[in-house]
Amino acid sequence: MTFSLNGVSDADIQSLSLSFQAPEFDNTFVAEVPLPGGTAANGQPVNVSHRIDLSQVRLAPFTTVTYWWSLQLADGRTITLPEQQIHYQDDQFAWRELAQDNVQVHWTGDDLALGQLALDVVAQALPRWQAIVPLPANLAFNLYLYPSSADLRAALRLTGRDWVGAHAHPELGVLLVTAVNSRTAAADLGQSIPHEMTHYLLYQSLGPVAYQTLPVWLGEGLATLMESNPNPNYALVLETAVNANQTLPFSDLCGRFPAAEDKAVLAYAQSQSLVRYIQARYGNQTLNALLTAYADGQDCDGGVRQAVNQSLADLEKEWLANQQPQTPLVRFFSQNGLWLLLVAGGFLFTGLIIWQSK
Numbered sequence: 001m002t003f004s005l006n007g008v009s010d011a012d013i014q015s016l017s018l019s020f021q022a023p024e025f026d027n028t029f030v031a032e033v034p035l036p037g038g039t040a041a042n043g044q045p046v047n048v049s050h051r052i053d054l055s056q057v058r059l060a061p062f063t064t065v066t067y068w069w070s071l072q073l074a075d076g077r078t079i080t081l082p083e084q085q086i087h088y089q090d091d092q093f094a095w096r097e098l099a100q101d102n103v104q105v106h107w108t109g110d111d112l113a114l115g116q117l118a119l120d121v122v123a124q125a126l127p128r129w130q131a132i133v134p135l136p137a138n139l140a141f142n143l144y145l146y147p148s149s150a151d152l153r154a155a156l157r158l159t160g161r162d163w164v165g166a167h168a169h170p171e172l173g174v175l176l177v178t179a180v181n182s183r184t185a186a187a188d189l190g191q192s193i194p195h196e197m198t199h200y201l202l203y204q205s206l207g208p209v210a211y212q213t214l215p216v217w218l219g220e221g222l223a224t225l226m227e228s229n230p231n232p233n234y235a236l237v238l239e240t241a242v243n244a245n246q247t248l249p250f251s252d253l254c255g256r257f258p259a260a261e262d263k264a265v266l267a268y269a270q271s272q273s274l275v276r277y278i279q280a281r282y283g284n285q286t287l288n289a290l291l292t293a294y295a296d297g298q299d300c301d302g303g304v305r306q307a308v309n310q311s312l313a314d315l316e317k318e319w320l321a322n323q324q325p326q327t328p329l330v331r332f333f334s335q336n337g338l339w340l341l342l343v344a345g346g347f348l349f350t351g352l353i354i355w356q357s358k
Helices: 115-131 149-157 182-206 208-213 217-225 233-243 261-282 284-295 299-308 311-323 328-357
Strands: 002-008 013-021 031-034 045-051 062-073 078-080 084-088 096-100 104-109 141-146 167-169 174-178
Touching: 002 013, 031 045, 062 096, 062 115, 078 233, 104 115, 115 182, 141 149, 141 182, 149 174, 167 182, 167 311, 174 182, 182 208, 182 284, 208 284, 217 261, 217 284, 233 261, 233 311, 261 284, 261 311, 284 299, 299 311
Parallel strands: 104 141, 141 174
Antiparallel strands: 002 045, 013 031, 013 062, 062 078, 062 084, 096 104, 167 174
8 A cells, every 4th residue: 555645845844754543453553754865845845655565564354544644844843734544445346235224235246135135134133132232322334245255365364364254343343254156145144144243243332442352252152152054063073072072171262262273163163052051051141241241351260250150160161061972871861751751650640540449
């Protein structure tokens, strides 16, 4: 990306700097820009440009870049020029658009129904979130449907991400997913849109600081729980790990997920399972209490202690015991206990009748 400054100064310029920032940046980027000849005299034209290597300074697709120039004058004064903004948009596609309320969908191709399908998935997912946390008052986001995973990966590669199949920039209100073809679009979007929406809704509910410190297992577990069409591989991956005693400690999933894809898939599977267990065992109010605890600044273990009244390690043991495979005899009684009870009751009733008739 090239930034240019052209004009005439009414004072001697000693040096020049370019500053820019984006919502996803933690700090403002500042670059010293050399002047031709080292300085610029009063009345002398200023024509400079500065190139930013976007493989080093990683901008998110569809972000807004705010930039400004600062001039250090020879008399010691600093003049800062007015801020300017540019929208860093992936314009390799001709995006179609469809909006409902404050949700705007963008997609490519000739399938006019695709945008409405995406809006329908959004509408179906919102009640599942509302059962846990009220919707934020400022609900508004842009949803981009890429035509292929390769196109999405290309858009994300400059941000340092590659293998992910979808992505959310909650601070930008931008969700990026794929819709490869019409035959699988409903199933694909039923998985990806609610997942990425959850990250956006968590950001809106918790705020930027608490969102960044939220345990990853909880954030990803909630996002995966919200999917209307979850990954069918998760159950098999989790069962295999439980049977082999190779599950990942949840204390290791507080700050980040493993980089290796197979371990990351297991981390997603475990997180979904643990959040589902908490929901089934303790209710949605406990999931809400967990989010409240982390919004209040609790650490990974402290949030569980506040909301569930036990440590993360104890909760993990409880969850893991629930995941253990049942023996054939236990499975038989759990599946047929009601019928066995009815049969036993029938025999008892018949026995009482026979005894009374004697």
